[in-house]
Amino acid sequence: MKAAVLSAPNQVQLREVAAPTISQTGETIGDVEFVGVCKTDQQLTATGLEKELILGHEVVCRLPQESGHFALNNEISCGRCSYCAEGLTSHCPNLHELGVNDNGGYAEKIRAPRQSFHPFSFCNPTLGVLIEPVSCAVRGAKRILAATKLLAVTHPTIVVIGGGISGALISYLLTRSPEFKGEIYLYDITPDPIPWANNLGIQRIGKVEPDQAHGIIECSGSPNGLAIAFQAVRKSGFVCIYGVPQPELALPISAHELFMREIALITSFAGATEETMGAAIDYIRQDETFFEQSLGRSISLEQLPTELTTWNPQPGTRTVVNLGL
Numbered sequence: 001m002k003a004a005v006l007s008a009p010n011q012v013q014l015r016e017v018a019a020p021t022i023s024q025t026g027e028t029i030g031d032v033e034f035v036g037v038c039k040t041d042q043q044l045t046a047t048g049l050e051k052e053l054i055l056g057h058e059v060v061c062r063l064p065q066e067s068g069h070f071a072l073n074n075e076i077s078c079g080r081c082s083y084c085a086e087g088l089t090s091h092c093p094n095l096h097e098l099g100v101n102d103n104g105g106y107a108e109k110i111r112a113p114r115q116s117f118h119p120f121s122f123c124n125p126t127l128g129v130l131i132e133p134v135s136c137a138v139r140g141a142k143r144i145l146a147a148t149k150l151l152a153v154t155h156p157t158i159v160v161i162g163g164g165i166s167g168a169l170i171s172y173l174l175t176r177s178p179e180f181k182g183e184i185y186l187y188d189i190t191p192d193p194i195p196w197a198n199n200l201g202i203q204r205i206g207k208v209e210p211d212q213a214h215g216i217i218e219c220s221g222s223p224n225g226l227a228i229a230f231q232a233v234r235k236s237g238f239v240c241i242y243g244v245p246q247p248e249l250a251l252p253i254s255a256h257e258l259f260m261r262e263i264a265l266i267t268s269f270a271g272a273t274e275e276t277m278g279a280a281i282d283y284i285r286q287d288e289t290f291f292e293q294s295l296g297r298s299i300s301l302e303q304l305p306t307e308l309t310t311w312n313p314q315p316g317t318r319t320v321v322n323l324g325l
């Protein structure tokens with residue numbers, strides 16, 4: 001089969017490789033239709049991995065002898081450990097992450113347990129690539145709502161840093177939540193328009209001031225975004241690290257200052273569970289028009305190596321690899 005293989009830092013080649021075969025009972029081989037190109041893919045491409053790997057974790061497939069489209073939960077957990085028992089499958093110590101540490105979806109076929117494929121029915125099946133990122137945002141929004149309960153005010157000012165897809169999905173879920181009564185502002189360094197913010201009625205701010213917000217949601221994953229977050233959060237407020245920070249990045253604040261300013265720090269990572277996948281499918285099905293604007297360019301597998309090494313999506317959108325092109 002055709003696959004895009006990451007072989008070394010910034011080396012992705014389109015190659016003919018052996019198609020996966022079923023190695024354990026309960027597995028199935030999906031025919032890949034669409035894959036979202038995530039910033040995680042770009043970061044893994046830049047650093048390279050210890051072994052050759054097929055990336056791609058936001059995957060939509062067809063399955064043999066079944067009709068319709070299926071979204072992959074790329075996190076394959078053991079189902080036996082204490083974290084799995086608590087439903088925290090992303091924290092399973094035996095986790096296989098397809099497209100991260102095991103072969104993923106940038107190929108014609110992908111192997112996974114049948115139960116990892118979730119059926120969905122949207123007018124536009126390409127939207128299925130958003131199920132995994134929305135699933136992660138469902139968990140993020142839940143943790144952020146819990147953090148707002150610690151605040152002294154019931155109508156907090158929240159600043160979202162980063163107008164990419166993470167910022168869009170978190171903002172969407174908060175504005176749709178009946179529990180959320182605050183005001184959201186968006187800060188992003190790009191001068192380009194960010195359509196999702198307009199559509200949600202979220203105002204953009206050109207600068208973030210100290211003491212500006214009760215809650216800051218850092219969605220950019222950048223050192224600068226993190227530094228701004230801790231400068232701008234009010235005393236007794238919270239910072240949520242949602243964008244994935246680089247492994248070597250330290251917190252730009254001392255433990256003493258964190259204590260004195262009484263800042264609550266939360267993070268959100270573990271969002272690809274059975275429960276959040278189901279919730280994500282419901283959110284998208286109920287509002288396809290909103291999510292359609294998050295779909296960016298559609299590219300072929302042949303175009304993917306260039307896309308991964310010269311990361312340049314339209315602001316706030318997902319580029320999609322269409323295996324049918």
Ligand SMILES: [Zn+2]
Nearest residue numbers: 038039040058
């Ligand atoms: Zn992703």
Ligand SMILES: [Zn+2]
Nearest residue numbers: 078081084092
């Ligand atoms: Zn486990």
